[in-house]
Amino acid sequence: MAAVMRQFLTYLRIECGLAANTLLAYEHDLKRLFEYAASRGVTSPGEIDALLLIEHGRWLHEQGLAGRSIGRHLSVMRVFCRFLTANGIVEEDPSELLESPRMWKRLPSVMHVKHVETLLASLDAGERLYLRDRALIELMYASGTRASEVCGIGEEDLFEDLRMVKVTGKGNHQRLVPVGVQAMRAIDDYRRELRPKLAREDRPTEALMLTRRGTAMDRIDVWNVVRKHSRQAGLKDVHPHTLRHSFATHLLAGGADLRVVQELLGHAKVTTTQIYTHVDHARLQSVIKKYHPRA
Template sequence: MNASPKEALEHFIRYVQLEKNFSLHTVREYKADINQFLIFLNNEGVVSLHEVEYIHARLYVTMLYDEGMARTSISRKISSIRSFFRFLNKEFDLDDAPFRSLYHPKKEERLPNFFYEEELKQLFEVNVGEDTKSVRNLAILELLYATGMRVSECTSIELQDIDFYYSIIRVMGKGRKERIIPFGQYAHQALTKYINEARPKLMKEKDHQRLFVNMRGGELTARGVRHILSEMINKATLHSKIYPHMLRHTFATHLLNNGADLRTVQELLGHAHLASTQVYTHVTKEHLRNTYMNAHPRA
């Protein structure tokens, strides 16, 4: 292999874009993770990928720990670089042993944060309004809680993806896997009001099919959704931070607390593996324990 590290990265990015058909977000993460490692190698005086050894992999991971990076982020970076070297091994016969031999850090045992039903009720109530912005924001909040979808899935929804007759919505999940999610009466009403009243006012001269738009009529981004949710939590004066995944966690936790089975929740969330969904059973068990300890006279 005679390609420079930069050229090798370009080969790999084309591969994950065209052959693996990864999402734009995933491709961006791969590129950022590998670029960071290539900068590290350059600083270490390593100019060719043939020179990379296990010691470089260990030094790099040590540096990430020293910077205080979360274990999940370190694990993702290891996976990104390992995939890069695996690709180079397959295409150019480059040795991929340095990262193949590296262990992933153990995951931190952190339970997902979620809203209690009383908190969520307060969040909905204080954000009801008749102005264009409030109608749009409530529709976003209702849909995220009603479906448990990821924010990237929410921002990519188009008008034709919604079936109001059957109250179902089609989303494109990770790995470009399509799934159908039902939504309830509150989300149905909020979406109908937004599409009929608020969206036409926001669109102005714009012409596209994205469901959610910003105040200038352009496509709403994931960053835009985070900003909207932060504004809503401040308005509700709840003493907690909000991020889009919290509503996804809340969706799953509330379903399990109210008797839904794990397999159904897995399918609704679009998890490839049941183990990803099982983390919510720990949350519900903790909820049951706290309820018992607070309610039982002899607890």
């Protein structure tokens, strides 16, 4: 199993050009499939059949996975089975009978504008990394960047005169995103006063956001920063993607064009961006329900 998985991941990386994070997701899902297969006595990829895949999907549902997560697992299984068929490991594609679970839309969590202000106001100016944390949160809310994207922003990706930042997203697709005055001011304060103190001569890096050790921040570092300060602010269920969701929803609520927001978020399909219009509609419905006398 392990050897075939390595071949499959190499195929995805070289032939399909999938990004590192996507490859990690594929590997994670395949390992779960292989573990389930082993529990059913299946130890060779050639023994994988439709019944095993269907039972695995049912098992994922029993584990409490959301429909979207199960759908991703099934997509990985389909691609893997096509790979097995193309390489003669199985004669017929066992995934042909698979049906995706109904992909209900789960509305993303969004912060109210005043909660964003509360989060920023909760930062302690006396902390050593205050300037970095403020610049990080301001930038993510101002640009709608993913955690992995903000980690990939380098010094050379900032265009201060234009108030723009170059972001490299999924599939190494690049986009230019405008950054507001307050976020750019926070970034400038961080770059001028703190980043030179964090940077190390023996481990130089062009990354904009640095850890206290002088290395480039990763997604876990970003997650920990947002979680730490949101808890201090008394806010629940706030994570890096919440800032991205809030960025998009607040723009649309303010009248921004859907296609513009799609471009800013780096979405390949506008249907992905449309979920944020439903968030705003849900907010409006709650207002009507609360205040209309016959709601």
